[in-house]
Amino acid sequence: MNRFILTVQDMTDENAKITIKKNGPYLIFGNIPLREESIQIDAMGKAIKWVEGQKFNQNEVYALCRCGKSSTMPFCSGEHVNKFDGTETADDEPYNDSCLIHEGCDGVKLMEKHILCTGAGFCHAYPRIEIAIKNKKTLEVAKQECANCPGGSLTLVINGEKIEPILKKEISVTNDVKTIGPIWVKGEIPIISANNEQYELRNRVALCRCGRSKNKPFCDASHLK
């Protein structure tokens, strides 16, 4: 098997961060815990919660597949070599400057950057989030639906304050109902492009792991198509 080898230089930085290899995997530094997490649906097929799965015994530095072809998922097996175009196409506009704003009840807004939607479906539950933000009684539902949004497409703002879940630094390889889902990066872990530029630091980010996103490195729900 053509295993992907980390170079000596890759091992020098011990801080928690993710660097992206050109046309290759995500390199994870700093002993970041890795687990599996799956979407649970109800009888109506609506996404209702995340269910934690196995925890991996990962190394301090490890490589996660970005091409979708690895034979040792979620880890890189080297299958990408000469077969994967991983060109990063995401814009560098800050989230705050590139969102749609949905107005809710008094003092409530919902920020949405649709290209970051992974299609996880939590905002389509009971009631849909656009409706939930319009009534003070359903704000708790809206908060939970936003918190479950892995790519941080949605952010709730109440009286000018962004409502973010408290997330410790952790990575989940997610499973959608019928297919693999993105890599959910939690707790403001820096992500560095193959061109050595850092993406905006965010509490919740979903990275593509099927290799098909048009908004690499971020998931754009292409795994569902």
Ligand code: SF4
């Ligand atoms: S915006 Fe977020 S919560 Fe809604 S479907 Fe997309 S990923 Fe799910």
Ligand code: FES
């Ligand atoms: S990125 Fe290396 S096998 Fe997928």
